Amino acid sequence: MALVSMKTILNEAATKGYAVGSFNVVSLDSLQGILEAATQLQSPVILSVAEVHFKYVDLEYVVPVIKQAAAQAPIPVALHLDHGVSLEAVMRCFRLGFTSLMFDGSSLPYEENVARTAEIVRVAHSVGVSVEAELGQVGGGEGASEASEADRSLFTDPEQAVDFVRRTGVDALAVAVGSVHGLYKGKPQLDFGRLEAIARGTGVPLVLHGGSGIPDEDIKRAISLGIAKINVYTEMSMQATERIRRKVADPKVISFPDLLLLARQGIKETVAEKIKVFGSNHVCDAPGVFCDSCGACVMPSGETCAASAPATNNLAAVSDAELARMVTSVVKGILALRD
Numbered sequence: 001m002a003l004v005s006m007k008t009i010l011n012e013a014a015t016k017g018y019a020v021g022s023f024n025v026v027s028l029d030s031l032q033g034i035l036e037a038a039t040q041l042q043s044p045v046i047l048s049v050a051e052v053h054f055k056y057v058d059l060e061y062v063v064p065v066i067k068q069a070a071a072q073a074p075i076p077v078a079l080h081l082d083h084g085v086s087l088e089a090v091m092r093c094f095r096l097g098f099t100s101l102m103f104d105g106s107s108l109p110y111e112e113n114v115a116r117t118a119e120i121v122r123v124a125h126s127v128g129v130s131v132e133a134e135l136g137q138v139g140g141g142e143g144a145s146e147a148s149e150a151d152r153s154l155f156t157d158p159e160q161a162v163d164f165v166r167r168t169g170v171d172a173l174a175v176a177v178g179s180v181h182g183l184y185k186g187k188p189q190l191d192f193g194r195l196e197a198i199a200r201g202t203g204v205p206l207v208l209h210g211g212s213g214i215p216d217e218d219i220k221r222a223i224s225l226g227i228a229k230i231n232v233y234t235e236m237s238m239q240a241t242e243r244i245r246r247k248v249a250d251p252k253v254i255s256f257p258d259l260l261l262l263a264r265q266g267i268k269e270t271v272a273e274k275i276k277v278f279g280s281n282h283v284c285d286a287p288g289v290f291c292d293s294c295g296a297c298v299m300p301s302g303e304t305c306a307a308s309a310p311a312t313n314n315l316a317a318v319s320d321a322e323l324a325r326m327v328t329s330v331v332k333g334i335l336a337l338r339d
């Protein structure tokens with residue numbers, strides 16, 4: 001089916017009590033591995049491209065392939081910009097038809113994060129794109145080989161989260177409650193009380209970054225308290241690397257594509273394991289007829305498909321003059337903050 005809105009997928013997940021995995025696409029092999037796992041398990045999935053990974057993927061080249069792959073997949077798929085920090089990245093993703101983006105203003109002073117996020121939300125919503133923002137700071141580096149631990153002083157403040165969601169209108173909020181990007185130093189300690197308070201106060205689906213390395217039981221508890229999207233990258237990357245490492249130890253191995261196949265298999269298995277822990281497996285394959293909304297996923301009669309809202313971003317319908325006006329308004333807003 002065509003790409004669907006992330007907001008619809010996440011609201012459905014939050015209502016039904018499971019989480020949807022957001023997995024980073026860094027190559028065609030990762031794209032195939034992720035989609036094969038999600039399709040086999042009949043799970044909705046979020047394909048993320050992180051701004052820091054733009055060096056691995058030529059967006060203009062790879063997005064048409066992602067759209068084609070999503071169109072063939074019998075599951076709801078959202079295409080999401082992960083940790084967008086520059087206006088250039090955000091605008092490129094609008095143009096290419098992403099259905100969702102994360103604007104990460106978490107390192108900015110609070111009022112600046114609010115103002116910039118609110119501007120991005122206004123433009124994104126006008127073209128049907130969902131927005132995730134971050135409040136507090138999830139530490140570590142995306143796929144970093146250096147382990148880190150969470151800094152409690154950067155955890156999300158529940159009261160501030162309520163104010164932030166109200167003033168920005170974001171569709172989902174990434175929270176800092178003890179997870180980190182990359183590898184963990186010691187055992188991760190999630191602050192469940194804080195998570196519960198944020199979920200209760202904000203009422204929006206919450207996002208857990210740094211989902212690699214957190215024990216399954218903690219993940220399940222976090223989902224029961226309001227986490228509806230979980231980002232995974234490091235474990236996929238490690239599994240792919242490990243499979244290749246084992247194989248190249250044999251000096252007779254010279255087949256590059258066979259190494260890529262092994263990497264894809266490692267990614268596929270990791271994604272499948274995560275989908276099962278997140279509880280999104282088989283949400284699309286209950287017995288019934290093919291759903292009217294998307295023509296592909298199968299939903300029990302009487303239930304609404306995650307793709308029932310109008311899908312893809314409707315930027316094509318916006319004239320260049322209108323787009324230029326919206327961009328100017330965002331830039332003016334940002335410049336005004338600097339004055």
Ligand SMILES: [Zn+2]
Nearest residue numbers: 181209210231
């Ligand atoms: Zn992240």
